[in-house]
Amino acid sequence: MNKDQEQIMTTETSGQKPNTIDLVNKNLAKRYRAEKRFRFYGLASIAFGVLCLVFLFTDIIGKGHSAFLQTYVKLNVDLSAEALDISDINDPNQLAGANYQGVLKAALRERFPEVSGRRTKRKLYGTVSNGAGFEVRQMVEADPSLIGQKIDVWVHADDDIDTYYKSRAADGSGAYTGRMSEQQIGWIEALIADGAIEKRFNTTFFNAGDSREPEQAGIRGAIVGSLLTLLVTLALSFPIGVAAAVYLEEYAKKNKFTEFIEVNINNLAAVPSIIFGLLGLAIFINFFEMPRSIPLVGGFVLTLMTLPTIIISSRAAIKAVPPSIREAALGIGASKMQVILHHVLPLAMPGMLTGAIIGMAQALGETAPLLMIGMVAFIVDVPGGIADPATVLPVQIFLWSDSPERAFVERTSAAIMVLLAFLITMNALAVWLRKRLERRW
Amino acid sequence: MEAIAEKKTDITENREIEVTGESVIKDVESIETVGLPFVDNAKMSMRDVNVFYGDKQAIFNVGLDIGKHEVVAMIGPSGCGKSTFLRCLNRMNDTIDICRVDGSLQLEGQDIYDPKLDVVPLRARVGMVFQKPNPFPKSIYDNVAYGPRVHGLVSRRSELDEIVETSLQKAGLWEEVKDRLQAPGTGLSGGQQQRLCIARTIAVSPEVILMDEPCSALDPIATAKIEELIAELSENFTIAIVTHSMQQAARVSNRTAYFHLGKLIEVNDTEKVFTNPDHDLTEAYITGRFG
Numbered sequence: 083m084n085k086d087q088e089q090i091m092t093t094e095t096s097g098q099k100p101n102t103i104d105l106v107n108k109n110l111a112k113r114y115r116a117e118k119r120f121r122f123y124g125l126a127s128i129a130f131g132v133l134c135l136v137f138l139f140t141d142i143i144g145k146g147h148s149a150f151l152q153t154y155v156k157l158n159v160d161l162s163a164e165a166l167d168i169s170d171i172n173d174p175n176q177l178a179g180a181n182y183q184g185v186l187k188a189a190l191r192e193r194f195p196e197v198s199g200r201r202t203k204r205k206l207y208g209t210v211s212n213g214a215g216f217e218v219r220q221m222v223e224a225d226p227s228l229i230g231q232k233i234d235v236w237v238h239a240d241d242d243i244d245t246y247y248k249s250r251a252a253d254g255s256g257a258y259t260g261r262m263s264e265q266q267i268g269w270i271e272a273l274i275a276d277g278a279i280e281k282r283f284n285t286t287f288f289n290a291g292d293s294r295e296p297e298q299a300g301i302r303g304a305i306v307g308s309l310l311t312l313l314v315t316l317a318l319s320f321p322i323g324v325a326a327a328v329y330l331e332e333y334a335k336k337n338k339f340t341e342f343i344e345v346n347i348n349n350l351a352a353v354p355s356i357i358f359g360l361l362g363l364a365i366f367i368n369f370f371e372m373p374r375s376i377p378l379v380g381g382f383v384l385t386l387m388t389l390p391t392i393i394i395s396s397r398a399a400i401k402a403v404p405p406s407i408r409e410a411a412l413g414i415g416a417s418k419m420q421v422i423l424h425h426v427l428p429l430a431m432p433g434m435l436t437g438a439i440i441g442m443a444q445a446l447g448e449t450a451p452l453l454m455i456g457m458v459a460f461i462v463d464v465p466g467g468i469a470d471p472a473t474v475l476p477v478q479i480f481l482w483s484d485s486p487e488r489a490f491v492e493r494t495s496a497a498i499m500v501l502l503a504f505l506i507t508m509n510a511l512a513v514w515l516r517k518r519l520e521r522r523w
Numbered sequence: 524m525e526a527i528a529e530k531k532t533d534i535t536e537n538r539e540i541e542v543t544g545e546s547v548i549k550d551v552e553s554i555e556t557v558g559l560p561f562v563d564n565a566k567m568s569m570r571d572v573n574v575f576y577g578d579k580q581a582i583f584n585v586g587l588d589i590g591k592h593e594v595v596a597m598i599g600p601s602g603c604g605k606s607t608f609l610r611c612l613n614r615m616n617d618t619i620d621i622c623r624v625d626g627s628l629q630l631e632g633q634d635i636y637d638p639k640l641d642v643v644p645l646r647a648r649v650g651m652v653f654q655k656p657n658p659f660p661k662s663i664y665d666n667v668a669y670g671p672r673v674h675g676l677v678s679r680r681s682e683l684d685e686i687v688e689t690s691l692q693k694a695g696l697w698e699e700v701k702d703r704l705q706a707p708g709t710g711l712s713g714g715q716q717q718r719l720c721i722a723r724t725i726a727v728s729p730e731v732i733l734m735d736e737p738c739s740a741l742d743p744i745a746t747a748k749i750e751e752l753i754a755e756l757s758e759n760f761t762i763a764i765v766t767h768s769m770q771q772a773a774r775v776s777n778r779t780a781y782f783h784l785g786k787l788i789e790v791n792d793t794e795k796v797f798t799n800p801d802h803d804l805t806e807a808y809i810t811g812r813f814g
Contacts, residue, residue, distance in 0.1 A: 408618075412646065413613070413652075415644070416643075416669075424669075429660065
């Protein structure tokens with residue numbers, strides 16, 4: 083500015099009239115430079131964000147993609163009645179209780195006859211998952227005619243073998259051996275040479291509940307738990323939130339009390355979620371003596387947490403309904419309730435739904451408050467209802483990330499991928515719903 | 524609301540200075556309505572109406588009759604309270620928390636500010652058309668059918684169809700939209716939208732129609748159509764219209780009321796108001812010395 087003034091002064095003193103357009107032109111370059119810089123800042127911020135995102139996804143997908151495959155071992159198993167230690171093959175009780183793990187062990191001994199000594203044998207048996215017996219049982223129960231035959235059976239490999247095989251390059255180098263001994267590696271290489279080890283799609287990961295054994299652990303329990311918890315949250319928080327927003331916007335008188343409530347709602351939206359967990363622990367579990375770690379209580383706690391979000395977004399959506407529409411309806415003689423139900427709510431619905439879905443997505447990713455009400459427990463069974471003990475996806479991720487087994491690392495990342503897939507789906511749904519409802523002219 | 528009230532005082536203060544500057548009037552407080560504010564066969568009669576927004580008084584001691592099947596135009600500079608007064612006539616001001624109305628306002632002898640009176644049937648009897656066309660974001664049919672539906676005027680679909688058709692015909696819109704009744708009302712042109720709003724208002728067969736600057740958002744052709752419509756509607760309805768256009772008031776109304784600073788200055792037959800007004804302020808306004 084000062085420079086410009088000097089410039090004007092000098093032109094004036096030199097007797098020339100300062101020409102406005104010259105001054106404008108002189109400053110143009112500077113202005114454009116500033117504009118370029120301004121644009122660059124924005125671009126740089128976006129680039130930084132994208133970079134972080136790419137890094138995150140590469141890391142998670144890089145680590146987690148292998149969890150969608152599971153290593154299987156082929157064994158030639160003798161399913162004779164004697165080997166299974168049963169007398170009547172038509173008796174379902176005997177079929178259920180037969181010694182399936184035993185026949186697998188026998189098959190391993192047969193494949194590696196040179197192994198001797200208790201400790202070495204136990205290591206050999208550790209080649210297959212200790213849940214492999216159940217797989218054979220399921221096979222036999224589905225088709226009892228297998229009894230008496232000697233057949234090739236593919237069973238889950240133990241997680242150490244799984245990790246080893248997945249990390250191994252085609253020529254056998256670069257494998258992660260972990261706690262495996264030379265001897266074990268020898269057995270595995272022999273099996274690989276036989277073609278008796280292969281990777282298949284990991285259905286267990288999607289069908290099973292949690293387990294101490296990585297190869298038997300799945301996220302089904304956590305997904306069902308999450309869905310049940312969200313169901314409770316949605317069923318409570320959406321109607322309560324919308325009703326509260328409608329009352330505050332349409333009926334409540336503007337006074338100190340409503341102002342106080344408004345400030346509190348805004349504050350609650352910013353309260354750390356773990357506080358809601360403590361609140362839930364104190365009220366629902368300690369006072370009302372509800373059971374721990376059930377989706378119902380989880381849903382209550384998450385309802386408390388998402389309510390402020392839903393109320394705030396619903397109020398904004400209701401405020402955005404043009405007053406002319408309200409006046410039109412009132413002018414015809416619609417009652418207040420008719421104005422709200424016929425005009426305000428339908429027009430505010432896209433905004434309210436968006437808020438609700440964003441609140442739900444937030445609730446889906448919430449961990450801390452659920453730890454407080456015991457949803458961090460180790461639960462193997464897939465929950466059957468809102469009163470069954472359960473865990474949720476983010477807590478499952480938290481649990482697995484704590485586990486020492488190498489095979490849980492990839493499962494943690496895979497579970498994160500599943501969680502992200504759910505979140506992206508929900509947000510896409512929010513966008514789609516908004517577009518769809520808004521398009522009704 | 525406060526902001527609007529603030530603005531209003533600003534405007535009125537300016538006016539006062541302007542008016543005193545022209546020495547048209549010395550003391551605004553002492554004004555009495557001149558002319559013929561009262562008629563024999565009044566549909567609505569208002570006496571000593573005072574309206575307050577919080578502490579600010581917007582209307583001072585207004586007394587006015589609206590005769591049966593008469594078109595009364597209300598004119599006056601911005602912020603003079605004509606819209607506020609109009610909105611008292613079907614209690615639309617109820618929606619504004621800080622607004623308070625005093626005085627006697629009667630619809631065929633019934634006090635419309637009686638606390639026991641239900642505003643819903645009142646608004647069915649006294650309909651309103653707003654400044655900006657405000658059709659519902661629904662189909663043309665549903666727009667017109669909305670009033671009969673909420674009031675439960677019809678029991679069968681065929682009756683409703685008939686009401687929609689006659690209302691649209693009375694509003695002069697039927698020929699233009701009869702083939703696309705399910706099209707969105709918001710997709711019509713501005714003038715059509717306003718006529719749709721009029722159809723929506725008359726669908727509940729009100730006795731009085733209040734119009735708050737119904738043409739201010741419309742082009743001259745659409746305005747002409749609405750004015751024609753008002754003339755036709757006056758055969759069956761009582762109409763009170765607020766307008767900024769003096770030509771419009773002159774064209775459509777039987778009597779004209781001139782408001783100034785919240786006071787009713789003059790009410791007379793429209794012809795008299797625009798040719799030989801009784802009050803100096805009215806003359807100053809219609810000759811364009813301020814406004």
